[in-house]
Amino acid sequence: MQAYxxxxxxxxxxxxxxxxxxxxxxxxxxxxxRGNPIRAVQEGLACVEREIPARLSIAGVGxxxxxxxxxxxxxxxDAVKNEITAHAVAALSQVPAVQTVLEIxxxxxxxxxxxxxxxxDFAMNTVCAAGTGSFLDxxxxxxxxxxxxxxxxxxxxxxPVRIAGRCAVFAESDMIHKxxxxxxxxxxxxxxxxxxxxxxxxxxxKGKEIRSPILxxxxxxxxxxxxxxxxxxxxxAVTVPAHHAVMGALGAAQLARRAVADGSPSRFxxxxxSRWRFQVASRSCSGxxxxxxxxxxxxxxxxxxxxxDRCGRWSLTGxxxxx
Amino acid sequence: MKVTFPHMGHIYIPLRAFFTALGVxxxxxxxxxxxxxxxxxxxxxxxxCLPLKVNVGNFLEAARKGADTVVMAGGVGPCRFGxxxxxxxxxxxxxxxxxxMVVLEPPQGHWRELWQGLRDITGGAGLREIWRAGRLAxxxxxxxxxxxxxxxxxxAQEGERGATTRAWQRILDQVDEAGSVxxxxxxxxxxxxxxxxxxxxxxxxxxxxxxxxEIYTVLEPAVNLExxxxxxEMGAIVERSxxxxxxxxxxxxxxxxxxxxxxxxxxxxxxxxxHFVGGHGLESISWxxxxxxxGFDGVIQLAPLTCMPEIVAxxxxxxxxxxxxxxxxTFMLDEHASEVGVRTRLEAFCDLLCxxxxxxxxxxxxxxxxxx
Numbered sequence: 001m002q003a004y005x006x007x008x009x010x011x012x013x014x015x016x017x018x019x020x021x022x023x024x025x026x027x028x029x030x031x032x033x034r035g036n037p038i039r040a041v042q043e044g045l046a047c048v049e050r051e052i053p054a055r056l057s058i059a060g061v062g063x064x065x066x067x068x069x070x071x072x073x074x075x076x077x078d079a080v081k082n083e084i085t086a087h088a089v090a091a092l093s094q095v096p097a098v099q100t101v102l103e104i105x106x107x108x109x110x111x112x113x114x115x116x117x118x119x120x121d122f123a124m125n126t127v128c129a130a131g132t133g134s135f136l137d138x139x140x141x142x143x144x145x146x147x148x149x150x151x152x153x154x155x156x157x158x159x160p161v162r163i164a165g166r167c168a169v170f171a172e173s174d175m176i177h178k179x180x181x182x183x184x185x186x187x188x189x190x191x192x193x194x195x196x197x198x199x200x201x202x203x204x205x206k207g208k209e210i211r212s213p214i215l216x217x218x219x220x221x222x223x224x225x226x227x228x229x230x231x232x233x234x235x236x237a238v239t240v241p242a243h244h245a246v247m248g249a250l251g252a253a254q255l256a257r258r259a260v261a262d263g264s265p266s267r268f269x270x271x272x273x274s275r276w277r278f279q280v281a282s283r284s285c286s287g288x289x290x291x292x293x294x295x296x297x298x299x300x301x302x303x304x305x306x307x308x309d310r311c312g313r314w315s316l317t318g319x320x321x322x323x
Numbered sequence: 324m325k326v327t328f329p330h331m332g333h334i335y336i337p338l339r340a341f342f343t344a345l346g347v348x349x350x351x352x353x354x355x356x357x358x359x360x361x362x363x364x365x366x367x368x369x370x371x372c373l374p375l376k377v378n379v380g381n382f383l384e385a386a387r388k389g390a391d392t393v394v395m396a397g398g399v400g401p402c403r404f405g406x407x408x409x410x411x412x413x414x415x416x417x418x419x420x421x422x423x424m425v426v427l428e429p430p431q432g433h434w435r436e437l438w439q440g441l442r443d444i445t446g447g448a449g450l451r452e453i454w455r456a457g458r459l460a461x462x463x464x465x466x467x468x469x470x471x472x473x474x475x476x477x478x479a480q481e482g483e484r485g486a487t488t489r490a491w492q493r494i495l496d497q498v499d500e501a502g503s504v505x506x507x508x509x510x511x512x513x514x515x516x517x518x519x520x521x522x523x524x525x526x527x528x529x530x531x532x533x534x535x536x537e538i539y540t541v542l543e544p545a546v547n548l549e550x551x552x553x554x555x556e557m558g559a560i561v562e563r564s565x566x567x568x569x570x571x572x573x574x575x576x577x578x579x580x581x582x583x584x585x586x587x588x589x590x591x592x593x594x595x596x597x598h599f600v601g602g603h604g605l606e607s608i609s610w611x612x613x614x615x616x617x618g619f620d621g622v623i624q625l626a627p628l629t630c631m632p633e634i635v636a637x638x639x640x641x642x643x644x645x646x647x648x649x650x651x652x653t654f655m656l657d658e659h660a661s662e663v664g665v666r667t668r669l670e671a672f673c674d675l676l677c678x679x680x681x682x683x684x685x686x687x688x689x690x691x692x693x694x695x
Contacts, residue, residue: 066663084671118682119675121650124668207641288492289354310549311492312485312556 006253009067012106062256073305086251154225157190165195344456355545401601478555482522533614536625604632
């Protein structure tokens with residue numbers, strides 16, 4: 001049996017998805033990146049290797065996320081795609097009629113507008129609305145509520161408190177202020193969800209025409225409080241797909257499947273990658289006035305990829321990451 | 324006297340030629356780098372826009388290299404650029420940096436001031452000398468703009484990644500070194516041969532993307548994070564709404580002689596924006612319409628963060644985009660813009676354009692797979 005592997009290396013989480021020939025999810029994995037994408041990818045591969053049956057072979061690998069280039073060089077990817085396209089592809093595979101994708105991850109948030117199965121517009125957070133996921137994590141920890149129960153608490157609120165949510169720093173100080181006034185925790189949590197949704201709609205989704213079906217993806221979509229706040233603000237139903245937390249990886253796997261659809265062999269280096277020793281080094285090139293920072297990734301004495309130079313003199317993304 | 328000036332794309336080449344031909348020693352600031360930006364952001368007001376910050380960085384770096392005089396352009400109209408030269412002068416003075424600033428305002432009929440400024444710098448050069456130096460500089464400028472069109476085409480189809488960029492650097496250096504008009508022509512001829520000889524990649528027709536927006540962010544690759552090169556390497560041909568030679572022609576020459584013809588700009592923008600808003604705000608609208616009509620696949624708007632004319636345009640562009648049917652992506656740039664973030668958005672934009680094109684042609688639109 002053949003399968004397609006998708007790897008999404010984000011700043012907060014690293015996700016892996018294994019798809020079968022029919023595009024169904026066999027395995028999915030959600031790991032913390034913890035500032036070490038190489039180790040996260042290796043751990044992920046080791047986990048997947050343990051779980052899969054022996055007769056399964058990997059026919060294609062795709063990478064996405066801010067660490068897509070690094071991951072592609074490590075594993076030998078057949079498709080390397082930005083996270084916006086990967087999320088759109090994943091959303092279409094789950095709900096073919098989807099017209100709007102709201103996505104809030106750990107560090108990034110974005111909106112994707114689709115019409116007739118094609119992305120027609122998108123936006124990604126710049127400064128504001130960044131780190132919504134991480135912020136929710138932190139507030140849950142501060143209030144002593146497990147993050148899994150945080151959203152459920154919001155749904156129980158009778159009178160959500162209005163939180164000033166322009167950015168995380170203001171939101172936190174306002175939350176503390178409201179707490180000191182004695183508001184119940186669930187009202188504060190609900191207010192926080194509303195503030196984050198308001199902030200997302202005003203800063204990321206501004207000016208975009210939000211049509212149904214609407215999918216809400218990313219790690220934060222697990223939070224029922226956030227979903228409810230979206231439905232209230234938009235006045236429409238918002239669907240959270242089953243694999244919402246790993247949609248980027250799912251999309252990357254779909255893209256890998258497509259990349260090898262013409263019968264070309266996969267460049268996947270095998271699960272042994274999880275036991276390799278990788279070294280990443282960077283240095284400043286002094287070939288011209290640009291002073292580019294050239295990054296090189298090696299496995300043993302083999303150079304897998306180089307990038308970062310403007311002129312292309314050092315670039316060696318090779319066949320491994322060049323697609 | 325050692326003269327310097329701010330960087331903006333390859334403007335340093337004609338400017339160096341102009342002043343050198345008049346016997347003035349020139350100190351070109353080091354290319355805009357992280358260091359330039361950090362100097363500029365340290366000493367410029369936080370909410371000033373990026374061009375001012377980079378200018379200040381350029382001046383400080385040039386001063387380190389021994390420059391003692393800055394030639395800076397002035398401006399007119401609602402854009403803040405009009406008082407940049409004065410603000411920059413104050414910043415330098417506060418820092419105790421010994422740089423004299425000569426501001427050349429667009430003449431708008433007041434030729435005497437410009438004339439006086441030039442005579443100041445050159446120590447009293449005659450009209451004839453200035454004319455001859457101007458002719459050399461002008462030829463360098465037009466030749467470079469012509470060649471850059473070809474560079475954009477070549478890069479989108481280059482067979483070897485980076486080959487076009489390396490050829491372009493060589494052409495820039497050769498034109499920079501040329502000491503007379505015939506030498507410039509010769510450098511241009513060789514440049515064309517060099518670009519033609521680059522190996523090309525066969526394949527589908529490249530995407531065509533129009534660049535609109537504020538002049539400085541459009542023309543200075545170091546602040547737009549090399550957007551044109553990155554798009555070219557992804558397989559897209561870029562065309563700009565602004566080339567320096569056109570700008571000089573309309574703003575410095577035709578405008579001053581009251582011969583500037585911008586009826587077309589106003590006519591195309593009229594359904595959306597009925598008057599001048601400063602900078603290139605109106606042009607951003609009219610060029611978007613123009614690119615859509617010319618069959619371009621998409622438009623990218625570039626502007627420094629807080630740029631008023633472009634904010635006006637940005638808020639109007641979604642409607643223009645819907646009406647004329649062309650996707651528009653906006654980048655508001657400042658010192659916090661990250662290369663990786665810009666790249667991700669550009670890749671996604673190219674995917675979007677590919678998918679759109681494929682769907683138009685009746686193909687299956689899964690999601691475009693562009694070359695990157």
